[in-house]
Amino acid sequence: MNKFRILGVALLAGMTVSYAQNIDQAKKEIDAEKYQDAKVTLKSIVKSDPGQGKAFFLLGNVYLYQNVADSAQMTYKSGLSAKNDAHFNYIGLGQLDLDNGKAAAAKANFDAAIKEMKRKDFEEYVYVARAYMNSTKPDYKQALSTLELAKEKNGQEPQVFLAFGDAYYGDKNQNEAYSNYRNAFQADNSLIRAKVQLGVLLKGAKAYTEAVKAYSDVMATNPNYGPLHRELAETYYLWALNVPGRQDQYLKEALGHYEKYMSLTDYSLDSRMRHADFLILAKDYKALEIEANKMKEIDQVNPRIYRYLGYSAYQNNNVDLAIKSLTDYIANPSNKVISLDHMYLGLAQIKKGTSADGASVDPVLFEKGLASIRKAVEIEKSVTNELGEVGKNLYEQKLYKEAAAILEIATSNNESNGFLYDNYYLGNAIYFDNAQPGVVKDTVALRKADIAYGNVITASPDTQDVYLSRARTNSLLGDDQAMIKYYQQYIDLVTKKGPEELAKPAVKAKLIECYNSMAAGYANFDKAKAKEFFAKTLALDPTNVYATQSLNLLK
Template sequence: MNKLNTITMNKFKFLSVALFASASVLHAQDINEVKKQIDAEQFQKAKTSLKSIIKSNPSEGKAFFLLGNIYLNQSVIDSAKISYDEGLKAKDNAHFNSIGLGQIDLEKKDLAAAKAKFDAAKAQMRKKDFEEYIYIAKAYMDNSYPDYKAALAVLAQAKEKNPTEPQVLLALGDAFYGDKNQNEAFSAYRSAFQADNTLIRAKMQLGVLLKGAKAYQEAVAAYNEVIALSPNYGPVYRELAQTYYYWALNAPGRYDQYIKQALTFYEKYMSLTDYSLASRMRHADFLILAKDYKALEIEANKMKELDNVNPRIFRYLGYAAYENGHIDEAISSLEQYINNPANKIISLDYVYLGQAKIKKGTNAEDTAVDPALYAEGISFIKKGVELEPSVADGLGELGKKYYEKKMFKEAAAILEIATSYKESKSFLLDNFYLGNAIYFANAGKPVAERDMESLKKADAAYANVLEASPDTVDAYISRARTNSLLEDDQAMIKYYQEYIDRITAKGAEELAKPAVKTKLIEAYNTMGAGYANFDKAKAIEHFNKTLAIDPTNKYSLQSLKSLQ
């Protein structure tokens, strides 16, 4: 009997060990499946899977860690921290959660605290482990303040132990790419795919490198090779969408065609990943880039149905409403977003609210102005540019719209902001319009009513044009006129003379043009009037130059009569 009990107990122990081993293998398979979902950017599906694993096996610390990573990726930092903290209590693989908490420290720029947590995680590694190194490297790369050198240093340790591990090589490719070392990134990605030809992301990244080099046609060909291998791999369609978007910007003649293709590929990406709120927000961000505001409005309203209180939805509603002409809704939505101190405000939030206020301050023809609303709009746009100077690029078009309606003071307020960004594609043109807007806003006014400080800005704007493009001869005329309003005869004479010298150098054919003759007459007459204040002989000389072009010019004839 005792012998039978012993045999039974041994069988029970064996069965328990077998069941435990089977469960461990099952959970490992589940975790590996989740990793595939995360790689495929099916984040909602991965979250559901991880929550299920945690519920059935709360001892698996890696599940908490991966769930925290998804929350962190979606900028839900509080939820990420809760998940990591719970994961630290788990029986197995708890140390991975120290890496997650370290990444939160990196977001706070607390490098020492992050390193301490990473070191704690590494202390739990076994001899041949490498995954911890990869996640530490990703922590350095995937945060608001990436440090690719630190990531490369960590991955060097991983490669030393596992020189042919595909995941290590893939992570190295990402680190080299972030560090702008294209050659090493290419080598790492290629080696990763050669080591494991099921590692589709490594193959896709070879196309990403081509996209970064603006070899768009070659990048598309590389992505098509990925699709031939794995037609349902969602991220490749996102990369195709982004590639066609950049291609559209660099091929203006095909902009509409390529933007349409970009949007089609992004829809395909969405269909293969998920339509969760987080995914819809990424889609909305892409729609803003592609300037498809009708689709953005539809997407924003779908997001509102999913989560009526998520604050970022008001950003998208505000942008779409402004672009689609619903100004009151734009102001309401953007104020609701910006006035919430918990929200992270970006430059475009202020710029859109500013433009909406300006639009609200004018009538349907953009002529009547509510000065208070207009000024408020300008102040919001300035806030946006202070946050990110590059958003000034493109504001010149808005300024030109008011300039063309002869609302010169209003146009100048916008153009002054536009010209604050020297890298703008329209920097010279915006400066020219700024100078003109200020000039025309003051022309014809008595000296006492002129805005002399603004006129000095107009002079500086023309100086910017001439510095970059000295052959823009009309800018000399404009600068001379501005200095005439500034009552600076010396500067006025200098710039008119510069115009005369440059236009004369173009030859007799140019001088014979009626428009040029008109400007020469203006130059000689105004210079003559200026010289009359301090050099009578020079004044007479210039009035006679006018008469050489137009013998009946009344102003010159009268001026000469008064000088004699």
């Protein structure tokens, strides 16, 4: 009997070691964002030993990382029946409560987990803090408060330092975040994420050169750590946005590192979707279309695939597929619709309604497109950044009314990247639409043009031609006083720039326009002034027919 007892104890000890090794393996897979591998490992544990509650908890967390809340909830609830460590699953259920705005229920679940802690336990506090951080509505102050309790239990634990770093980073306390990430890595130099986060802090400060160097230091010893390449991809992407001259080079670097990240993690549907989101940011729509079709082969019913198909189809000039994909996606009430869904649908509708030669637009499709774009802006005003180029393209096709409609939406956001240029093109589009022969003047639109030019002048008072445009617009409005005022401001600006500017042929022609137009305006109420300005024209161009004839009439 003693022999069997010894064998039984040895077998139990072996199983315990094996379980611990498997749990550690799963944790490493989660940290490395190998979620599919982690799911395989954890499902194997819960199948072979359903008494291990922490395995259920970690598996539920993986489902949450992959945004599959229903599966997470079922897994946590199953874990509550486990013989060992069942209480960890209350933490998972607590995060789901936080995500659903049920703060009191979340605290009750967290308290139920903490109640089961032993005297030296601290891990539960770390996971509760992470639940506050990972919630869809993060509460970093509460996370920091919870981590102070973990610190009381084991203040030198690397995972406590790491969690403090993440909480301080989320709370925008960069100095404390840096200190804790550094301490975490010093306490355990196998904790690669802590060292990667030091680069993330530099990325957040737009110190891209230093961030890449920090990542390179990590890569020298751990080139196959997937999250490192994801951070490099995001850093190069942001660097590309901030250094236009190297945009292509840095975007290529970004996409290369994201592909490496994918190869080091997994090619699951969830990972492909993260990749697709990055391709949208990087504007690589050819690659997005390829990825979307691969996802469709894996799962023909996942609705987000139709978003990616819609975006890429629009950019790759397949407008019918874009309209169908996005219309179907938006029509499903269970789908989480974002601003870009409406934006791309609207742009596709406008593109479909524009003739092949760009000379005309179907008014029905154009109005549908405008309505979709307005919905996009209602959801997220920053999408106006995408509209300036669309409006400019219509403007260059001489579709002035349609260009103005798009640019009016673009200029509704005074924080947009192209606010100045979008206002300038808006004013021009309205002016040229109303300056065509035989067109009945739209005074409401012309006043919008006047405001648009005023916005340009406020933002960039040295943009000299905008004063000409504003003067011409007020001429169409029949406001002689305003017309004269803005022509004079143009004259003052170019005169201030000196003789070299005044000697330019283009400027000389514009000065003649100013003098003749101002003289014609003065002729309605001050003939002496009118004569004075016609004389200025003749000083520049003695053979000017209009000035000569007008002076003869005024005598």
